Amino acid sequence: MYSSDIKELIKxxxxxxxxxxxxxxxxxxxxxxxxxxxTYHPDYRADQFELLKIGANKGEKVPHELAEMLQAxxxxxxxxxxxxxxxxxxxxxxxxxxxxxxxxxxxxxxxGANVMIVTKLRIGDANTVMAEGGIQGADxxxxxxAIHYIDAFGGGHFAAKPELLYKLVNxxxxxxxxxxxxxxxxxxxxxxxxxxxHGGGTSRKRMHAAKDYTGSEIMRTLRDEVFNLQIPVVDxxxxxxxxxxxxxxxxxxxxxxMETKELMVAKAKTVIIATGGAGRMHYQGFPTSxxxxxxxxxxxxxxxxxxxxxxxxxxxxxxxxxxYPEQIFGALVTEKVRSIGAKLVNVNGEVFMHPLETRxxxxxxxxxxxxDRGNGVYTGSGYGVWLDTPMIERIHGxxxxxxxIPAMHRMFNKYGIDIRYEPILVYPTLHYxxxxxxxxxxxxxxxxxxxxxxxxxxxxxxxxxxxMGNSLLDIIVFGRDAGRSAAEKAKNTDCCKLxxxxxxxxxxxxxxxxxxxxxxxxxxxxxxxHGNPKRS
Amino acid sequence: xxxxxNVYLFGKKYEVPSNLTIMTAMEYAGYQLVxxxxxxxxxxxxxxxxxxxxxxxxxxVCLACQTQVENxxxxxxxxxxxxxxxxxxxxxxxxxxxxxxxxYPEIYACIGCNACTKxxxxxxxxxxxxxxxxxxxxxxxxELSFDCVMCGVCSSRCPAGISHPxxxxxxRRINGKYLAPKTSHLADxxxxxxxxxxxELLQNLMQKPISEMKELYxxxxxxx
Ligand SMILES: Cc1cc2nc3c(=O)[nH]c(=O)nc-3n(C[C@H](O)[C@H](O)[C@H](O)COP(=O)(O)OP(=O)(O)OC[C@H]3O[C@@H](n4cnc5c(N)ncnc54)[C@H](O)[C@@H]3O)c2cc1C
Ligand code: FES
Numbered sequence: 118m119y120s121s122d123i124k125e126l127i128k129x130x131x132x133x134x135x136x137x138x139x140x141x142x143x144x145x146x147x148x149x150x151x152x153x154x155x156t157y158h159p160d161y162r163a164d165q166f167e168l169l170k171i172g173a174n175k176g177e178k179v180p181h182e183l184a185e186m187l188q189a190x191x192x193x194x195x196x197x198x199x200x201x202x203x204x205x206x207x208x209x210x211x212x213x214x215x216x217x218x219x220x221x222x223x224x225x226x227x228x229g230a231n232v233m234i235v236t237k238l239r240i241g242d243a244n245t246v247m248a249e250g251g252i253q254g255a256d257x258x259x260x261x262x263a264i265h266y267i268d269a270f271g272g273g274h275f276a277a278k279p280e281l282l283y284k285l286v287n288x289x290x291x292x293x294x295x296x297x298x299x300x301x302x303x304x305x306x307x308x309x310x311x312x313x314x315h316g317g318g319t320s321r322k323r324m325h326a327a328k329d330y331t332g333s334e335i336m337r338t339l340r341d342e343v344f345n346l347q348i349p350v351v352d353x354x355x356x357x358x359x360x361x362x363x364x365x366x367x368x369x370x371x372x373x374x375m376e377t378k379e380l381m382v383a384k385a386k387t388v389i390i391a392t393g394g395a396g397r398m399h400y401q402g403f404p405t406s407x408x409x410x411x412x413x414x415x416x417x418x419x420x421x422x423x424x425x426x427x428x429x430x431x432x433x434x435x436x437x438x439x440x441y442p443e444q445i446f447g448a449l450v451t452e453k454v455r456s457i458g459a460k461l462v463n464v465n466g467e468v469f470m471h472p473l474e475t476r477x478x479x480x481x482x483x484x485x486x487x488x489d490r491g492n493g494v495y496t497g498s499g500y501g502v503w504l505d506t507p508m509i510e511r512i513h514g515x516x517x518x519x520x521x522i523p524a525m526h527r528m529f530n531k532y533g534i535d536i537r538y539e540p541i542l543v544y545p546t547l548h549y550x551x552x553x554x555x556x557x558x559x560x561x562x563x564x565x566x567x568x569x570x571x572x573x574x575x576x577x578x579x580x581x582x583x584x585m586g587n588s589l590l591d592i593i594v595f596g597r598d599a600g601r602s603a604a605e606k607a608k609n610t611d612c613c614k615l616x617x618x619x620x621x622x623x624x625x626x627x628x629x630x631x632x633x634x635x636x637x638x639x640x641x642x643x644x645x646x647h648g649n650p651k652r653s
Numbered sequence: 654x655x656x657x658x659n660v661y662l663f664g665k666k667y668e669v670p671s672n673l674t675i676m677t678a679m680e681y682a683g684y685q686l687v688x689x690x691x692x693x694x695x696x697x698x699x700x701x702x703x704x705x706x707x708x709x710x711x712x713x714v715c716l717a718c719q720t721q722v723e724n725x726x727x728x729x730x731x732x733x734x735x736x737x738x739x740x741x742x743x744x745x746x747x748x749x750x751x752x753x754x755x756x757y758p759e760i761y762a763c764i765g766c767n768a769c770t771k772x773x774x775x776x777x778x779x780x781x782x783x784x785x786x787x788x789x790x791x792x793x794x795x796e797l798s799f800d801c802v803m804c805g806v807c808s809s810r811c812p813a814g815i816s817h818p819x820x821x822x823x824x825r826r827i828n829g830k831y832l833a834p835k836t837s838h839l840a841d842x843x844x845x846x847x848x849x850x851x852x853e854l855l856q857n858l859m860q861k862p863i864s865e866m867k868e869l870y871x872x873x874x875x876x877x
Contacts, residue, residue, distance in 0.1 A: 207877060238690075238699070240689050240695050241697060246692055246697045247692050247696045255842070256842040262851045263854040264873075267858065267869050267873060268872065268873070271867070271870030273870075275866055275867065278860075280859070283855055287846060287855060288806070288849065290839060290842045291846070293839060294839055294840075298830060299743060299825065301829050302665055302829035302833060303838065307834060309833075309835050320873040328799060330800060332696075333696050333802070334825075336744055337803065338822075338829075341822055344738055344740065347740065353687065374687070375687050376687055404695070409691060409692070424795075444673075444677075444721055445673050449694070524800070526693070526697070528694075528695060528719075531719055531720075532721075561657060572678050595730050639711070645680045647743035648670070648681075649682075
């Protein structure tokens with residue numbers, strides 16, 4: 118429920134709603150966007166970054182919090198485990214049970230490989246299950262993979278690796294079809310036409326959705342299929358270190374039971390890292406929309422073993438995180454709310470930008486509104502701007518909100534806010550890891566053989582910013598491919614002697630570089646005390 | 654200073670700020686959660702929880718990440734519930750009433766007590782979607798169950814031992830794959846890609862210097 122102070126402010130939004138609903142704000146020019154980003158986007162705040170002192174990306178900048186984990190000690194030494202005592206011996210080891218890991222496992226299995234999944238929480242406790250908005254794919258007559266390419270390349274600041282982006286857009290319709298054939302229920306018109314909308318930065322309406330439970334619908338279907346194919350899933354088990362062979366090829370991982378802390382060795386001919394994002398690193402103190410286990414583990418595992426990162430300095434701050442009520446602070450308000458008509462409005466009731474600029478531009482614009490321009494709405498603990506949800510039903514008619522964004526309605530309704538009649542308060546939240554491990558078109562890392570990567574742990578598919586709907590797409594496109602490539606590669610791999618020598622080598626580098634740290638990594642889970650004075 | 658309330662976590666009393674959710678209250682009290690915490694935002698169903706307010710008869714269920722604490726709340730989490738999931742082949746499965754009879758015959762033992770619906774953390778009409786599944790009406794079952802997060806609370810309350818979320822998932826997959834209308838524009842596009850219709854265009858784009866790509870991007874025609 119809104120406080121009476123906030124209710125008073127809503128009157129200004131209501132007074133201008135009629136006008137604002139039909140008002141078409143101009144889009145920013147390329148120069149305006151550049152200027153805005155440089156001044157207000159968190160990625161451009163130099164004091165929040167540092168240069169890596171060791172490893173494959175030595176000399177490149179990453180956020181402080183990530184540098185601390187990348188340059189931390191291993192959780193183990195080579196003597197902590199007996200590499201001859203092999204608990205699991207498989208062709209393909211998939212690390213991470215989200216959408217990328219599950220689609221990789223499904224395709225590896227279909228290709229005949231003996232594959233297993235290890236995952237830190239349960240399979241499906243992942244960023245994938247939380248995705249609300251939708252998945253892109255150029256399958257409408259007025260659209261094409263080429264137009265999709267231009268949208269994504271520009272939206273990512275012309276930094277995507279062309280060979281990866283080519284795959285993303287060209288295999289998109291097939292990925293949508295693959296999901297549909299598995300039984301994913303896309304929103305369709307009675308004649309079968311996909312109901313598609315815009316996302317920030319798209320030039321065609323190519324966002325496919327399953328209400329606002331798109332990721333959930335995809336994840337539960339993939340998980341069901343993993344179980345149908347009887348792929349072993351070892352849950353509550355984290356990979357904490359990669360294992361290499363004498364020739365420096367990847368050959369498995371050290372696993373840790375999250376509850377008993379027992380260590381185990383998983384030997385594999387090929388390994389796929391599908392550990393997802395990093396929101397729970399809380400870069401720059403931002404709240405996050407991500408699941409509990411999003412702690413950049415895959416980047417850390419890969420980096421310590423020698424793999425290269427790409428664009429690890431770029432994060433995506435989703436423009437519309439919840440700013441109020443505080444119980445759901447930082448949770449995501451899907452972009453679809455803007456796709457279907459809600460506009461961003463400041464404290465004076467003015468629409469201050471086009472609602473569908475790319476995410477980085479939108480986030481920077483909201484930060485500007487709440488800082489230098491002083492047009493933010495005070496929430497009781499900070500500032501936010503209005504997202505005027507009642508506009509949606511003015512445009513598309515009564516019932517639209519329950520039919521198209523039921524999860525959003527439910528989330529706010531629990532706190533006495535009915536988004537059909539009242540606008541909501543939003544502020545940027547840490548949402549997506551644009552960068553990650555550097556791979557080639559076969560999903561293999563550029564410098565460790567037999568180590569594959571898929572999903573949010575990859576860097577380079579989207580460049581320096583990702584468009585909504587291209588991530589659910591990439592976990593399917595690259596997940597499937599990683600599974601196939603890893604299965605194929607496993608056929609020609611004969612695993613030899615396992616080693617953890619890289620741990621000591623990395624340790625030596627830490628010493629030589631004079632890095633003093635008592636941190637161990639990967640982080641695995643964040644620790645929260647919520648202001649408990651006895652525990653902070 | 655925040656107002657404090659008493660909550661009883663597994664029977665043990667803790668004083669916590671009243672604005673916390675059950676999940677954050679546990680963390681405030683000092684728990685490092687491993688089980689019972691996934692998405693932290695109402696999508697994964699990891700945090701099913703049972704509670705009773707002291708002195709009240711009614712036993713309530715909720716998602717711990719989505720529910721604010723109340724004074725004198727007795728809380729027990731349900732981080733795992735043994736649902737039955739039957740294995741099947743989606744490519745060859747029949748899509749009629751028979752399949753439910755074969756895979757989940759227990760749904761026909763429903764006694765109509767409605768405990769499932771009353772306990773649903775998403776406020777779905779669970780008993781009705783099971784009734785639809787009994788009739789082989791997969792479309793209705795899919796529609797009514799769509800927002801299910803598979804937390805398993807309904808099944809924990811069911812005297813007939815039904816695994817409602819799994820029944821619903823089967824219905825949705827059958828509906829999505831076989832019963833929902835086919836998408837011809839998707840099929841057409843797949844053929845075009847197969848025939849290499851966009852290959853040259855794409856290869857061309859991949860080679861273009863950044864300046865030309867900027868030109869193209871900044872002058873895109875945007876669909877209204
Ligand atoms: C709230 C929200 C909304 C979103 N909405 C959209 C949208 O509308 N459209 C879109 O395209 N994208 C969206 N995204 C982004 C998209 O959902 C994710 O980027 C994508 O699903 C990531 O998939 P993944 O499989 O790579 O990672 P995840 O789905 O996060 O899976 C990673 C898995 O690895 C496990 N793991 C992590 N570390 C370890 C370890 N050390 N050992 C073992 N297992 C480990 C994790 O617990 C998790 O299960 C959204 C994201 C969020 C958070
Ligand atoms: S933690 Fe996912 S629903 Fe509560």
